[in-house]
Amino acid sequence: MSKTSITVAYGDGIGPEIMDATLKILDAAGAQLDIETIEIGEKVYLRGGTTGLEESAWDSLRRTKVFLKAPITTPQGGGYKSLNVTIRKALGLYANVRPAVAYYPFVETKHPNMDVVIIRENEEDLYAGIEHRQTEQVYQCLKLITQPGSEKVIRYAFEYARSYGRKKVTCFVKDNIMKLTDGIFHRMFDEIGKEYPDIEKETWIVDIGAAKLANSPEEFDVIVMPNLYGDIMSDIAAQISGSVGLGGSANIGDQCAMFEAVHGSAPPLAGKNLANPSGLLLAAVMMLQHIGQPEVAARVHNAWLKTIEDGIHTFDIYREGISKQQVGTKEFAEAVIDRLGQLPEKLPPVAYKEAPKLHAVLKQRQKQKKELFGVDIFLDWDKGTAEELGKALEQFKAGNLKLRVITNRGVKVYPGGLPETFCTDHWRCRFHAEPGETIEHRQIVELYNQLVAAGYDCIKTENLYLFDGEPGFAAVHG
Amino acid sequence: MSKTSITVAYGDGIGPEIMDATLKILDAAGAQLDIETIEIGEKVYLRGGTTGLEESAWDSLRRTKVFLKAPITTPQGGGYKSLNVTIRKALGLYANVRPAVAYYPFVETKHPNMDVVIIRENEEDLYAGIEHRQTEQVYQCLKLITQPGSEKVIRYAFEYARSYGRKKVTCFVKDNIMKLTDGIFHRMFDEIGKEYPDIEKETWIVDIGAAKLANSPEEFDVIVMPNLYGDIMSDIAAQISGSVGLGGSANIGDQCAMFEAVHGSAPPLAGKNLANPSGLLLAAVMMLQHIGQPEVAARVHNAWLKTIEDGIHTFDIYREGISKQQVGTKEFAEAVIDRLGQLPEKLPPVAYKEAPKLHAVLKQRQKQKKELFGVDIFLDWDKGTAEELGKALEQFKAGNLKLRVITNRGVKVYPGGLPETFCTDHWRCRFHAEPGETIEHRQIVELYNQLVAAGYDCIKTENLYLFDGEPGFAAVHG
Ligand SMILES: NC(=O)c1ccc[n+]([C@@H]2O[C@H](COP(=O)([O-])OP(=O)(O)OC[C@H]3O[C@@H](n4cnc5c(N)ncnc54)[C@H](OP(=O)(O)O)[C@@H]3O)[C@@H](O)[C@H]2O)c1
Ligand SMILES: NC(=O)c1ccc[n+]([C@@H]2O[C@H](COP(=O)([O-])OP(=O)(O)OC[C@H]3O[C@@H](n4cnc5c(N)ncnc54)[C@H](OP(=O)(O)O)[C@@H]3O)[C@@H](O)[C@H]2O)c1
Numbered sequence: 001m002s003k004t005s006i007t008v009a010y011g012d013g014i015g016p017e018i019m020d021a022t023l024k025i026l027d028a029a030g031a032q033l034d035i036e037t038i039e040i041g042e043k044v045y046l047r048g049g050t051t052g053l054e055e056s057a058w059d060s061l062r063r064t065k066v067f068l069k070a071p072i073t074t075p076q077g078g079g080y081k082s083l084n085v086t087i088r089k090a091l092g093l094y095a096n097v098r099p100a101v102a103y104y105p106f107v108e109t110k111h112p113n114m115d116v117v118i119i120r121e122n123e124e125d126l127y128a129g130i131e132h133r134q135t136e137q138v139y140q141c142l143k144l145i146t147q148p149g150s151e152k153v154i155r156y157a158f159e160y161a162r163s164y165g166r167k168k169v170t171c172f173v174k175d176n177i178m179k180l181t182d183g184i185f186h187r188m189f190d191e192i193g194k195e196y197p198d199i200e201k202e203t204w205i206v207d208i209g210a211a212k213l214a215n216s217p218e219e220f221d222v223i224v225m226p227n228l229y230g231d232i233m234s235d236i237a238a239q240i241s242g243s244v245g246l247g248g249s250a251n252i253g254d255q256c257a258m259f260e261a262v263h264g265s266a267p268p269l270a271g272k273n274l275a276n277p278s279g280l281l282l283a284a285v286m287m288l289q290h291i292g293q294p295e296v297a298a299r300v301h302n303a304w305l306k307t308i309e310d311g312i313h314t315f316d317i318y319r320e321g322i323s324k325q326q327v328g329t330k331e332f333a334e335a336v337i338d339r340l341g342q343l344p345e346k347l348p349p350v351a352y353k354e355a356p357k358l359h360a361v362l363k364q365r366q367k368q369k370k371e372l373f374g375v376d377i378f379l380d381w382d383k384g385t386a387e388e389l390g391k392a393l394e395q396f397k398a399g400n401l402k403l404r405v406i407t408n409r410g411v412k413v414y415p416g417g418l419p420e421t422f423c424t425d426h427w428r429c430r431f432h433a434e435p436g437e438t439i440e441h442r443q444i445v446e447l448y449n450q451l452v453a454a455g456y457d458c459i460k461t462e463n464l465y466l467f468d469g470e471p472g473f474a475a476v477h478g
Numbered sequence: 479m480s481k482t483s484i485t486v487a488y489g490d491g492i493g494p495e496i497m498d499a500t501l502k503i504l505d506a507a508g509a510q511l512d513i514e515t516i517e518i519g520e521k522v523y524l525r526g527g528t529t530g531l532e533e534s535a536w537d538s539l540r541r542t543k544v545f546l547k548a549p550i551t552t553p554q555g556g557g558y559k560s561l562n563v564t565i566r567k568a569l570g571l572y573a574n575v576r577p578a579v580a581y582y583p584f585v586e587t588k589h590p591n592m593d594v595v596i597i598r599e600n601e602e603d604l605y606a607g608i609e610h611r612q613t614e615q616v617y618q619c620l621k622l623i624t625q626p627g628s629e630k631v632i633r634y635a636f637e638y639a640r641s642y643g644r645k646k647v648t649c650f651v652k653d654n655i656m657k658l659t660d661g662i663f664h665r666m667f668d669e670i671g672k673e674y675p676d677i678e679k680e681t682w683i684v685d686i687g688a689a690k691l692a693n694s695p696e697e698f699d700v701i702v703m704p705n706l707y708g709d710i711m712s713d714i715a716a717q718i719s720g721s722v723g724l725g726g727s728a729n730i731g732d733q734c735a736m737f738e739a740v741h742g743s744a745p746p747l748a749g750k751n752l753a754n755p756s757g758l759l760l761a762a763v764m765m766l767q768h769i770g771q772p773e774v775a776a777r778v779h780n781a782w783l784k785t786i787e788d789g790i791h792t793f794d795i796y797r798e799g800i801s802k803q804q805v806g807t808k809e810f811a812e813a814v815i816d817r818l819g820q821l822p823e824k825l826p827p828v829a830y831k832e833a834p835k836l837h838a839v840l841k842q843r844q845k846q847k848k849e850l851f852g853v854d855i856f857l858d859w860d861k862g863t864a865e866e867l868g869k870a871l872e873q874f875k876a877g878n879l880k881l882r883v884i885t886n887r888g889v890k891v892y893p894g895g896l897p898e899t900f901c902t903d904h905w906r907c908r909f910h911a912e913p914g915e916t917i918e919h920r921q922i923v924e925l926y927n928q929l930v931a932a933g934y935d936c937i938k939t940e941n942l943y944l945f946d947g948e949p950g951f952a953a954v955h956g
Contacts, residue, residue: 062898082654089889092900110588110693123900126621128888130906131658132854132940133950136845137626140940141659143604143619144887146902174706176560180609181619207709211717214692215588228652231685232710239689255898367614370858376610380848409622410606411567422570422601422732424624428608441930448926452919461939462610462618472611 003034004291007060011070012041013265014275014329019070021277021333022284028337029300031293036060041072041265045080052083061091067258068287070280071265088122093251093258094149095156096120096230097286100217100237100247103347106309107317109242113218118237119160120230121153121185122251127227134459135380138426145181145226148362150188155361156252157224158196168200169193172209172225172233180474185226209233214240238262245276245316248283250290257290259283273328276314278304281336294352300336301352305344307335368467374401374432375444376473377451378460382425390414393429396454398446400433405476412476430476432464481512482769485538489548490519491743492753492807497548499755499811500762506815507781509766509774514538519550519743523558530561539569545736546765548758549743566600571729571736572627573634574598574708575764578695578715578725581825584786585795587720591696596715597638598708599631599663600729605705612937613858616904623659623704626840628666633839634730635702636674646678647671650687650703650711658952663704687711692718716740723754723794726761728768735768737761751806754792756782759814772830778814779830783822785813846945852879852910853922854951855929856938860903868892871907874932876924878911883954890954908954910942 008023010016026033038057045052052072061067072083087093097119104112130142154171161169171189175182186203193201204212206229213220214236225233238247247262261279269275281304288297311324312335318326327335343349381389386406390413393403406414407430408423431447433439444463451458465472486501488494504511516535523530530550539545545565552558565571575597582590608620632649639647649667653660664681671679682690684707691698692714703711716725725740739757747753759782766775786795789802790813796804805813821827859867864884868891871881884892885908886901909925911917922941929936943950 085655089887090896090899092898094900123889124887126652127655128885129655129952129954130854130885130888130940131656131952132942133658133945134941134943136848136945138622138624139659139662141621141623141656143621144904145617145619146887146904147615147617148900148902149887174604174709177563177605177607178609178619180611181617184617207713210688210710211713214714215717228706229710231652232688232707235685235689236692236714239693253898254900370614376608407606407608409567409602409624409627410608411601418568421568422572422626424626426622426624441936445923445927445930449923452923458919459941459943462608463612463937464610465612465937467611467614474607474609476607 001032001293003032004066004293005034005036005064006066006068006287006291007036007038007064008068009038009040009070011265012073013071013267013270015041015070015072015265017271017273017329018261018275018277018280021329022281024333025281025300025336026284026288026296029296029303029340031288031296036064040069040083042075045075051081051086053086061256065256066287066291067256068284069258069260071261071263073265073267085127087258088251091253091256091258092123093253093256094121094123095153095252096122096234097160097250097252098234098238098247098262100234100241101243102241103243103246103308106311106322106347107242107246108319108322109240111217111240114237114241116217116220116237117160117166117222118230118234119153119157119222119224120234121149121225121227123227124149125227132460134378135425137424143181145185147184147188150185151192151362154185154188154192154224157222158192158199161199161222162196166199166222168202168221170209170220170223171201171203172206172223172229173203174206176205182226189224210236213237217241243317245314246278246282248279248281248286250283250286257287259287273330274315275329276316277329277333289352298350298352299340301350302343303336303339303341305347305349306339306342307332309344309346310335310339371438371466372441372463373438373466373471374430374464375447376462376464377429377431377448377458379427379429380425380457380459381427386413386417386423389427396447396450398443398450399439400437401431401439401443401447403429403431405430407476430464438466479510479771481510482544482771483512483514483542484544484546484765484769485514485516485542486546487516487518487548489743490551491549491745491748493519493548493550493743495749495751495807496739496753496755496758499807500758502811503759503778503814504762504766504774507774507778507818509771514542518547518561520553523553529559529564531564539734543734544765544769545734546762547736547738549739549741551743551745563605565736566729569731569734569736570601571731571734572599572601573631573730574600574712575638575728575730576712576716576725576740578712578719579721580719581721581724581786584789584800584825585720585724586797586800587718589695589718592715592719594695594698594715595638595644595700596708596712597631597635597700597702598712599627599703599705601705602627603705610938612856613903615902621659623663625662625666628663629670629840632663632666632670632702635700636670636677639677639700640674644677644700646680646699648687648698648701649679649681650684650701650707651681652684654683660704667702688714691715695719712740721795723792724756724760726757726759726764728761728764735765737765737768751808752793753807754794755807755811767830776828776830777818779828780821781814781817781819783825783827784817784820785810787822787824788813788817849916849944850919850941851916851944851949852908852942853925854940854942855907855909855926855936857905857907858903858935858937859905864891864895864901867905874925874928876921876928877917878915879909879917879921879925881907881909883908885954908942916944
């Protein structure tokens with residue numbers, strides 16, 4: 001077997017210890033790795049790098065395309081950017097994969113039978129960092145969900161399920177409320193799901209789904225969801241499996257991938273030979289599958305399972321009466337190495353035959369016909385009632401582009417609002433053509449110009465388009 | 479005691495049975511109520527009312543300002559609006575209050591000591607329904623968090639804690655990512671919290687907080703959070719308390735309030751005298767406190783607790799070996815009535831002395847100085863690379879308003895992007911003045927006009943403002 005180049009970072013806090021333990025086990029198991037070490041994290045931040053990562057490190061990552069990363073410490077306060085967000089976005093790591101497994105009765109948990117994999121969309125949603133404050137009172141953040149981004153992560157989830165012999169893929173969304181954004185994610189799930197008739201499919205509204213996950217996680221298998229829900233659900237799953245210290249994760253992109261533990265650098269434990277290296281080790285097991293060394297992955301994983309069921313435990317999972325021996329980081333690694341080649345007897349052993357090819361190829365799609373129908377113009381205004389604003393705006397028009405409705409925090413306030421409705425200084429004024437007609441961009445310029453000339457503080461616009469005749473905007477309710 | 483007018487709706491499915499049971503108990507307990515009955519729900523929807531509620535019903539609600547509501551059935555498919563969202567927004571019910579309590583050992587749960595109250599902001603966040611699709615690939619939803627909206631619900635949470643002798647208020651946000659929107663919620667929490675030195679305060683990032691809530695809910699007391707997080711967390715809390723059928727909730731506004739069970743109309747159980755009326759009854763207990771009949775509230779609540787610990791259980795909480803007798807809806811109500819005047823012996827009894835006055839008064843604030851600094855213009859564009867777009871846009875300017883940076887899904891792609899970054903057809907082009915300068919609205923009109931004249935599909939704008947010199951917009955990362 002030829003060696004595969006990977007990039008390794010030892011990180012901060014407990015990072016160096018657990019990376020050391022992990023690499024020793026990989027080496028003893030016969031992993032064929034050519035390791036390039038880079039420096040990331042606290043020291044790099046404090047040297048003045050706002051991203052915690054230097055140019056030479058980028059070069060290594062783009063050469064090897066595989067990153068095994070120990071946790072880092074993010075310095076407190078001051079404009080440091082999240083290293084993980086930076087890497088994820090820059091390398092296009094669109095799928096975050098997090099198994100959460102109970103190792104009952106060897107590790108305490110209230111959910112003995114859970115074995116769930118959460119696949120979280122990793123680049124979109126409210127994490128795009130597009131935020132604006134445009135009035136005294138109101139703060140905005142833009143949630144973006146894209147058709148290709150949804151298709152990629154959903155296809156990845158189904159391919160993953162198939163490769164790993166999983167039976168069911170569940171989708172979590174809130175499309176009863178967010179019909180467009182969560183709606184496209186749900187529609188992609190239904191569409192792509194049809195190509196996988198061998199796999200069971202189900203969709204849950206995220207609130208009820210979350211309740212079910214927290215109470216009976218054993219009813220789920222693979223779950224795919226948008227970024228924010230995935231962020232919350234994967235933390236819940238890791239925690240209730242009883243094993244935050246045992247969780248590994250993979251960040252998968254078309255070209256690159258990054259593998260790390262789910263926990264952080266745990267500064268209080270650093271340098272004490274106490275930390276559990278299992279999270280990083282299980283991330284490395286995912287990496288070995290990714291780079292085409294599945295037999296080594298299985299050898300490491302089975303030896304680790306045997307160690308756990310033999311009751312050789314680090315302090316965090318040690319329990320009187322269940323565990324046999326409390327060990328440190330190094331000794332735990334040695335115990336795993338001693339068991340290389342063995343299979344667990346009570347926990348189910350793993351078998352990884354061939355590295356699954358999980359590249360998500362986007363479907364060719366016909367572009368829809370797009371027509372301009374109107375514009376939502378948002379005003380910062382605090383001079384009176386909704387009725388007064390509505391009356392005043394009725395006089396502004398550009399051809400068939402006319403005021404139709406005003407909302408405040410999404411509630412219709414003109415024409416015909418209710419006096420109980422609390423109004424902020426942030427008004428959405430919807431102007432559009434008659435049904436069946438369209439408008440041109442220059443009409444929006446003209447209308448905008450009139451409003452600005454009349455002294456209105458136009459803070460924001462959102463165009464209203466039709467796609468194949470269907471509105472690309474949510475209707476105003478109530 | 480004079481009678482209080484309330485509006486009552488019997489709803490659909492199990493609604494009539496559980497409302498009947500509830501009202502019988504309230505009557506026997508001596509509640510002084512003048513009841514106006516309105517019709518809501520499925521029948522009203524199917525008669526053609528898109529909101530499930532008729533004009534005469536609004537009149538009653540606005541007269542009594544107190545609504546005890548049984549669950550309704552929302553007809554499947556078609557453009558029906560959520561009745562709850564309509565009522566909540568129209569009546570300004572800004573705080574959703576949901577206690578989740580374990581009744582161990584009388585009701586099975588994995589979390590015997592939990593007793594948490596989730597207070598959810600009820601009008602803002604991603605629920606404003608402001609969604610747009612403006613390109614082939616990208617769907618947007620606007621998250622709105624307001625300073626007064628945050629202040630109101632947070633102040634309500636602290637007043638609630640104080641009134642009910644609660645020790646701690648926790649805030650869940652994700653302001654490490656959403657620094658503006660979740661940031662203002664967090665800042666309001668810190669600011670208002672200072673006025674309540676007697677109450678312990680803590681803040682959790684929502685993902686880790688959710689994990690902690692799911693695993694050890696007994697560590698929380700009152701938790702306040704924005705709408706979406708609250709939606710998810712309150713379902714988790716209800717579920718893991720072991721008692722979805724036992725949950726009541728209050729929706730509180732400055733002028734009106736609505737009380738209901740947390741569950742729905744459970745059509746399969748309807749008309750069978752099987753449903754547990756406890757959720758609606760506990761909602762009615764909250765209502766009695768709200769309308770100034772705290773002694774009656776305590777009498778009902780204590781009799782109910784005694785019934786539960788006597789093991790008189792409806793089918794949903796009946797467990798062999800724990801329960802004593804399985805009863806129907808009516809018999810359960812009779813058992814509660816039989817125990818009016820008694821206190822529970824093992825579960826802690828309640829005492830409600832006087833109705834807490836929980837009106838949230840907004841603080842007077844100094845308006846900040848607002849200056850226009852630039853504009854983000856979003857384009858639908860798929861004709862080439864980020865570099866090409868950047869070069870082409872460099873030529874458009876209006877005085878000191880010039881192109882500074884372009885992002886795609888929040889990732890900086892010009893100047894100096896990375897080739898690995900996956901780009902959609904949705905480009906944010908940031909134009910602004912030099913640091914220290916400002917611009918005028920007409921410069922935006924001029925720039926917009928140039929871009930439209932050159933054939934660019936400008937889909938959306940977001941102005942960039944400074945407030946007291948501080949940017950009211952998130953910086954571009956990476
Ligand atoms: N991907 C990353 O690089 C990453 C991720 C998360 C956080 N962080 C950073 O890590 C630093 C610390 O964050 P944090 O304290 O919130 O979270 P943390 O590092 O995950 O540690 C929280 C606690 O979890 C336990 N723990 C974590 N890993 C463990 C292990 N391998 N073995 C045994 N116990 C373990 C320890 O609990 P006890 O002390 O109670 O035993 C530790 O104090 C921060 O600077 C944060 O920004 C980095
Ligand atoms: N506020 C509201 O008006 C409201 C809220 C939620 C849903 N809904 C509407 O209610 C309808 C049904 O929704 P759904 O089935 O998703 O949720 P659901 O009505 O809450 O019922 C789900 C299941 O929970 C159990 N359950 C609920 N209430 C119970 C009670 N009082 N006693 C005993 N068991 C109870 C039943 O389980 P088993 O059958 O397994 O015993 C029931 O089938 C839909 O039309 C929905 O739109 C209305």
